[in-house]
Amino acid sequence: MTTAKSDRRPPMAATRWAPARWRADPLDIGIVVVVLAVIVAGILTTRFFSLANARAILASSAWVGITAIGATVVMIAGSAVSLAVSQTATVAAMVFLETQQFGLPVAIILTLASGVVITALQGAVIGFWTANPIVLTIAAGFAIDGVAIWISGGTTVYPQVTAFNALNGTPLGLPLAVYVLIALTVLAELFLRRATAGRHMYLLGENPAAARAAGLPVGRVTVVAWAIFGACIALTGIFLAAFNTSANSSLGGTLSLDAIAAVLVGGTAIGGGKGSALRTLGGAVLISAISDLLLLRGFSTGIQLLVKGILVLMVVVAVHVRSTRSRR
Amino acid sequence: MSEEARAQVSVEGLTRSFAGVPAVQDVSFTVGAGEIHALCGHNGAGKSTVVKMLSGQLAPDSGQVIIDGRPAALGSRQVAQRLGVALVDQELSVVPALTVLDNLLLGDVRAPLVNRRRAATERCRQVLGDMGLDRLRPDQPLSELSIGERQLIEVARALSQNARLVILDEPTATLSDVETQHVFAAIRRVAAQGCSVIFVSHRLSEVLELCDTVTVLRDGRKVATTPSAELTVDGLIVQMLGEAPHRLTATRAAESQPGYELRIEHLRVPGRLEDFTLTAQAGRVYALAGQLGSGASDVLRALAGLHPQATGTVRLRERAVPFRSPVRAASAGVAFVSNDRKSEGLFLDKPISANLVATRLPSLARAGVLSSRREHQAARSLAELVGIPDRRLGESAAALSGGNQQRVFVGRCLLRGDVYALLLDEPTRGVDIGGRAAIHQLLRAAADAGLVVLFSSTELEELLELGDVIITMREARMVGQYDGGVDGTVLLRDMTHGAAAA
Numbered sequence: 001m002t003t004a005k006s007d008r009r010p011p012m013a014a015t016r017w018a019p020a021r022w023r024a025d026p027l028d029i030g031i032v033v034v035v036l037a038v039i040v041a042g043i044l045t046t047r048f049f050s051l052a053n054a055r056a057i058l059a060s061s062a063w064v065g066i067t068a069i070g071a072t073v074v075m076i077a078g079s080a081v082s083l084a085v086s087q088t089a090t091v092a093a094m095v096f097l098e099t100q101q102f103g104l105p106v107a108i109i110l111t112l113a114s115g116v117v118i119t120a121l122q123g124a125v126i127g128f129w130t131a132n133p134i135v136l137t138i139a140a141g142f143a144i145d146g147v148a149i150w151i152s153g154g155t156t157v158y159p160q161v162t163a164f165n166a167l168n169g170t171p172l173g174l175p176l177a178v179y180v181l182i183a184l185t186v187l188a189e190l191f192l193r194r195a196t197a198g199r200h201m202y203l204l205g206e207n208p209a210a211a212r213a214a215g216l217p218v219g220r221v222t223v224v225a226w227a228i229f230g231a232c233i234a235l236t237g238i239f240l241a242a243f244n245t246s247a248n249s250s251l252g253g254t255l256s257l258d259a260i261a262a263v264l265v266g267g268t269a270i271g272g273g274k275g276s277a278l279r280t281l282g283g284a285v286l287i288s289a290i291s292d293l294l295l296l297r298g299f300s301t302g303i304q305l306l307v308k309g310i311l312v313l314m315v316v317v318a319v320h321v322r323s324t325r326s327r328r
Numbered sequence: 329m330s331e332e333a334r335a336q337v338s339v340e341g342l343t344r345s346f347a348g349v350p351a352v353q354d355v356s357f358t359v360g361a362g363e364i365h366a367l368c369g370h371n372g373a374g375k376s377t378v379v380k381m382l383s384g385q386l387a388p389d390s391g392q393v394i395i396d397g398r399p400a401a402l403g404s405r406q407v408a409q410r411l412g413v414a415l416v417d418q419e420l421s422v423v424p425a426l427t428v429l430d431n432l433l434l435g436d437v438r439a440p441l442v443n444r445r446r447a448a449t450e451r452c453r454q455v456l457g458d459m460g461l462d463r464l465r466p467d468q469p470l471s472e473l474s475i476g477e478r479q480l481i482e483v484a485r486a487l488s489q490n491a492r493l494v495i496l497d498e499p500t501a502t503l504s505d506v507e508t509q510h511v512f513a514a515i516r517r518v519a520a521q522g523c524s525v526i527f528v529s530h531r532l533s534e535v536l537e538l539c540d541t542v543t544v545l546r547d548g549r550k551v552a553t554t555p556s557a558e559l560t561v562d563g564l565i566v567q568m569l570g571e572a573p574h575r576l577t578a579t580r581a582a583e584s585q586p587g588y589e590l591r592i593e594h595l596r597v598p599g600r601l602e603d604f605t606l607t608a609q610a611g612r613v614y615a616l617a618g619q620l621g622s623g624a625s626d627v628l629r630a631l632a633g634l635h636p637q638a639t640g641t642v643r644l645r646e647r648a649v650p651f652r653s654p655v656r657a658a659s660a661g662v663a664f665v666s667n668d669r670k671s672e673g674l675f676l677d678k679p680i681s682a683n684l685v686a687t688r689l690p691s692l693a694r695a696g697v698l699s700s701r702r703e704h705q706a707a708r709s710l711a712e713l714v715g716i717p718d719r720r721l722g723e724s725a726a727a728l729s730g731g732n733q734q735r736v737f738v739g740r741c742l743l744r745g746d747v748y749a750l751l752l753d754e755p756t757r758g759v760d761i762g763g764r765a766a767i768h769q770l771l772r773a774a775a776d777a778g779l780v781v782l783f784s785s786t787e788l789e790e791l792l793e794l795g796d797v798i799i800t801m802r803e804a805r806m807v808g809q810y811d812g813g814v815d816g817t818v819l820l821r822d823m824t825h826g827a828a829a830a
Contacts, residue, residue: 194700196693203686206675213634213672214687214740215658273677323677 027267027318031282034311038289045296053296055174057288061262062177063236065284067255068262069181069188070232072280076192077225078205078272079126079133081260084141085233086252088118091148092237093157093247100159107163108238115234116227118144123226127219141256149249156248167242177239181281184232188277197224205272261312262287269319287311336361336524337493342391344377351377354391355550357543359493359524364515366535366556367528369545369568375528376418378545379497382526383415384408395492412492416499422470422478422485428452429466432485451488458517459484460510474621476507483511487518494518495526498758500534504619504786505823512538530760532561533789544568565761587611588645590749590780592631595640600626602804604640608780608797610748613771615795616784617819623804624784625667628751631782632664633657644749644780661748663687663741667757667784669730673737676726680716681707683725683736688744706743714739715766731763738770750774752783756790768794788819 042048067085075081092115099107122140125131169176192198200221204211212218236255241247266283268275287308294304338358344351352374359365369375380386382393384402392399395411402408405415422431429452452466459480470478483499496515500508515538519525529535535542536556544551544567551567587610595604601623608614618624630638633654642649650656657664666672674683684707685692692702711721714735716728725733734756741750755771756764771794775781785791791798798814800807800822807822 194698196689196696196698199682199689199698203675203678203682206677207671209672210666210675212654213632213664213666215633215654215662215664216687217655219655273675 026321027315030314030318031267031286034286034314038286038293041293041297042289045293048293048296051173053292057285057292058178059175060292061284061288062175062181063239064255064258064262064287065181065281066177066184066239067233067236067259068266068280068284069184069277070229071259071263072266072268072275072277073188073192073201074123074133074225074229075263075268075270076205076272076275077201077222078208079123079222079225080270080272081133081256082119082122082137082229083134083256084119084122084137084144085256085259086254087141087144087148088115088230088233088252089237089240089255090247090249090252091115091118091144092234093241093244093251094148094152096164096238096241097157097159097247100161100163104163104166111238112231112234115232115237116230119230119233120223120227123223123229124219126226127222145249152249154249156246158246162245164238164242164245167239180235180239181284184235185277185281188228191228192277197221201225202273205274207273258287261308264312264319265315267315267319269323270316271323274323283315336363336396336522338394339378339382340392340394342378342381342388342393344381344386344389351548352381352388352545353548355545355548356391357550357553359526359541361522361524362519363541364519364525364527364539366539366542367526367545368532368535368542368564373545373568374548375545376497377548379415379495379526379528382408382493383413383495409489409491414486414489414491414494416483416486416494416496418497420475420478420482422482424471424478425469427467427469428456428464428473428481431470431481432466432488434485455484455488458514460507460513476503479503480507480510483514487514491523493524493526495528497528498530499527500529500531505788506619508534530758531787532564532761535564536561568761587778588748588780589643590782591641591643592627593641593643595627595630595638595642597623597626597630597635597638600635600804601630601638604806606799606806606809608749608782610778610780611775612796613775613781613783613794615791615798616782616801617786617788617791617795617798617823618784618801619786619823621803622801622823624801625753626804627801628664628753628782628784631657631662631749631751633662634664658687659746661746663744663747663750665737665741665750665752665755667753669733669737674725674733677724679722680711680725680728680736681721684710684714684721684740687740691744691746710739710743713742714770729760729763731759731766734759734763735766735770738767742770742774747779749780749782752781754785755783756785756787764790786823791819 047053067089071081071085092111095114096107096111099110102110122136125136126133167176171179192201200216203216204218204221208218240251244251262284263275263280264270264283265287266275266279266281268279290307290311291304294307336359340356342355343353355374355378357365367375367378377386381388382402384405384407393402394400400411402411402413423434426434429449432452432455433448449466456462456464456466461477461480464473464477470481473481479499480503483496486494486496499511503511515525515527527535527539536559539556541553542556542559542564543553544564546568589610590608592604592606596602604623604627606614616624616627626635629635631642631649631651633651633656636652638651642651644661647660649660649662670676675686685703688706689698692698692706707721708718711718716732716735725736728736738752738755741747750771752771756767759767771781771783783794796812798810798819800819802823810818
């Protein structure tokens, strides 16, 4: 980089040609190619371009998408990923079902609070004591799972009363979760772009050492990012509980990795400092659309997973190529 | 190798463009056998491009390099090395995991396939001794060495290759004055053996001290080649900048000036700093003069909260500074500019505007929500202050030259109502002469605006130019404190244990 410095032409000349030269962004090209491929394959597949199928795609991306928005915030803030998401969502679902007798609003508030507390605590350890997020969340995942099984006695939790039926409504033909996902995406995007804390997250993710030396509130910002993540996971837990009307310890399923996949396919950099909630929404919908397409064409679940894996890999490589190119 | 003092290496009409923009145009000069030839110029003048063409890393569009009377086809760095061109690059290219000996042999095309270890070890000891590195063992891993020592190993490697032409691209940027003297002695030794030397440096007094001839480049063209005996630092600057530059004259404020104080008492950092006490007044510039490891930089880092194990008391505006946490030190009004703007300073992939306002976001927000208008205003007024054109604000900070990056870094701490003490660790390291003057002006203006300014430096010129009060440091202790009227030789003696004093 130092050599580049002394190579510089006088700034006048440099600014005249540098922005004018168009450079193909490998990520954007890749996304366009994938989307075009999906559209072409969709045209060739009966029932893909139908209102009912569009609803199905959106509905199936909603649960993962809500969690993925939270995961985006944490990834931008430089904390990489959490591997304790499924367990946290399961606990949130159990809390939600167990608090049904207090009415829906109270149950929602208590569930959100539990998700925020569990996840923000992990964020505090990462932000203030610079713990490795992956190691910490693996440990936290086991601990949360353990506590859930211990308290539930390892059995399935059923609600005493059901106050949650409103959550399974489908206004205008779309599940409520889809509206929540869209609203959450807009809120998160505004927060990241315009809130002081959001902007601090980009700076912290980009260069943690610089953020620390500058006296930016590194610990606090990390905790806020994880608290937002916790609320998003709890929301997913609420929808899971309402849909399944019961919760056992395997309710969360593969949510942890599905959320990470959506964030990565959206093009948010795993190293932090770059990305957006809108991109993650796109990533979640794209994954759903491809799974749906494969399903309609009769491919097995195995093929669906394989394609998802290849997609994540492609985007991660494209993001990496882009960031190394922009450094030259 | 006993050669006549004739032209051994000559450069004829070298020209090179990048994407249609000429970087070097028609540059010619000759370097005789045994001559030490300096290549000087402002950032962007084309020095590094010339160096890259000479060392085979770039092919010229036209022109040629003639070595020993024959045009040399320098197709790659390896070819150049085989033709007798050795290069010490700006960036360290030593391998920390290998030993000192391995690093000295690394990349040496003459090295036999099977190392004769004993002979090599003997030779290595001699090379180390020449560099003033007797304290190092050949089998020591390089990772145990300081950055300065690693740089010396790199220089030693190039000088020990018996090259016809040795090119040193800013070899002293990270070295202390004592280490620099060792490098100079080694350069003079290889020159005396008939080797030609090209020396690139921003430190002009070094250039005049070491070199026989100076070629100055400006905007890719040669300005002049002059014997250094006929040059002064000011004359060189005129050649480089093309106009008489203003030299900063420190306005040394009076003691009795009213204002707050930064009061440091018994500051200690285990293993790095012993009992440092200083009272610094607002409106004056305090300079910490010390080499690497003298503790000068640790005073600043401790105050900024980056040495959590530091002890002592620090008061600013009669209030205690909680200096064991960077967040709390910052909220007490301390702003810190690290000596490493890349890894501990700027957010390189973010726009320049975002970098300028990075540390003042809360002051541009209402209820945690940023106002675009105030953000733009703040970025524009700071850009104007540090001299970066508005139209560049959207570019990423990585696109700026080193000097401009440093201006952004310093500017980030200015025009803030909540900063009372500005701490800078080597504020002009690796900065070209124009950027240096600009940064000095910024710091003087900050002091005039009523801030306590405290900086560390290893360069005498800078210390004398900018410091109102100079504190000398050596081996983790304060040695002396001078309030104006001090000679450079006194400072150097304090900093180096009398070793290099005149």
